[in-house]
Amino acid sequence: MGWDDEYQVDPATNEVSGPYEAWQVVGCVLTLLVVGVVAARRWRPFGTALVLPVSFTLAWSVTAASEDDSGLWGVGAVLVLLGTAVASLVVVAVVAAIATAREPR
Template sequence: MASKVLGGLAVAVLSAAAWFGWMGWDTEYDVDPVTQSASGPYQAWQVIGCGVTLLVLLVGALLLGVTAPVACVAITVPFTAAWTTTAAATDDSGLFVVGAVLVFLGLAAATTVVSAVTVALRRS
């Protein structure tokens, strides 16, 4: 029991660390010199790297014995909290709340699907 709790806590810490390590530090938008259109602040490589990190973290946790519900919550909640903390600090409009809900729902759906597939493959 204690190892499962520690496993869940480790997943939670690593999930938040994935946000800060891949994207939480980048707050600058890029402006195209020709069109003057802004994009960012994140580059594709950051989003892909973060997604792959969370995927490896989730599958690894499941294979090491963390239960699917614990692993899903331990990725979704801390990552969303880390994202929300960063977004709230730079948003004057309050729209970060909409983003936080979307991050939460997207991660909850993705972790549920990946967990179901991983558990099914492991049982077969």
């Protein structure tokens, strides 16, 4: 998600959050959304729904596996794959529906 991967500690409550900031997650989601929409419009929509989750999960897994001592990165990888697959299917379905509705009859 980015270079800023340190946990933040609230000095007043000692509450720990992180390692990523909200803006990093929002930026990642918006980037995936733009890539998904552009790819679905220019190429086959459901091919995009297959490639995007696999490639994102692979990139996520490389980072997570290198930083995880517990081995739970594999569980995270499955969850990332499922989440990005569902989101990608929704995005390409909406793009395909809009493209179909715009076609002249």
